[in-house]
Amino acid sequence: MAPDPASSAPPGTATADAAPPPLRRRRRLLAGAAGALLAVPATVAGCRLLGTDAVTPVPQLLSFLPWLTVPAGLGLLLAAAARRRALSFAAVVVLAATGWSALPPRAGAVDGHGALLARVRVLAANVEFGQATEALIAAVGRERPRLVYVSECDRACGRALTTAFAAELPHHVSVGADGSAGSVLLSAFPLRDRWTIPATMGMPGATAEIGGRPVRLQLAHPMPPLPGQVDVWKRELGRIADFAAGSREPVLIAGDFNASQDHAAFRAILDAGGLHDAARQAGRSRAPTWPLEGPLPPYVQIDHVLAGPGFVPVGFRLLDLAGSDHRAVLADLDLREGR
Secondary structure (H helix, E strand, C coil): CCHHHHHCCCCCCCCCCCCCHHHHHHHHHHHHHHHHHHHHHHHHHHHHHHCCCCCCCCHHHHHCCCHHHHHHHHHHHHHHHHCCHHHHHHHHHHHHHHHHHCCCCCCHHHCCCCCCEEEEEEEEEEEECCCHHHHHHHHHHHHHCCCEEEEECCCHHHHHHHHHHHCCCCCCECCCCHHHHCCCECCCCCCCEEEEEECCCCCEEEEEEEEEEEEEEECCCCCCCCCCCHHHHHHHHHHHHHHHCCCCCEEEEEECCCCCCCCCHHHHHHHCHHHHHHHHHHCCCCCCCCCCCCCCCCCCCEEEEEEECCCCEEEEEEEEECCCEEEEEEEEEEEEEEE
């Protein structure tokens, strides 16, 4: 006859099964709380590792991915306190997967060979329904970019910018609309072949002649992945990816992508065009740009400058604009011969 586990335990100790009922109840509660805390990090990290944005609420929660290590860590502590070995092992796996997924991605190798044709400073800003127009005008005057991508620039904003920089940035392409749908791309370089990617909010583009080479410029501002709009968000990001994939010339895509590096739909744009994120090249791929308003500090980077073959990112900074809930992104890029 096998010995009773409880009788073989050292004096003064109790096994999990032989624990007093109040202690067993406490451990069950701890195990339940641990499971609840681990569920979201496990789901989101799993989708990140599988390369899918899935459906609501995954796209929204992917924006919080680095912060999900907190509930995963708490879940591990509670699982250990509950003395559930299997649950504790699962918690270790979830914490490791979440932490690994949240690591900033490595900067890819950029071909920096070939003669330097031009250095281009790019500024991309969401001015929140035009409210940060004056702050943007001051930033452009101070930083002197050669290309300025402006999202949520209503008609009054567009008029103010084109008037203020009629000499420095005389060329522009825009979508004239009110509220968040308006946008404008200002350029120091002549523009031709103007177009607009079909989207809910304005996404204009054009070809510029920079350093003797044609460069395709595209402003990005797809719909955010709100519940009920995830399909629209994916479709509009997919159109940007199609644009990047179909270009034979160097490409500069910048703006408010409403997506972070943790979203598969955003990474598809990088892969489609062989693009480099200027923030990633500068080691700033986790520098948050949104939201600047509200009870939470900024926690996600959704504003980007993406550069296609021929461009080498050499600098990156974030700028605060009074009146906007986004930080503006400022990138310096070298355009070189070759592809």
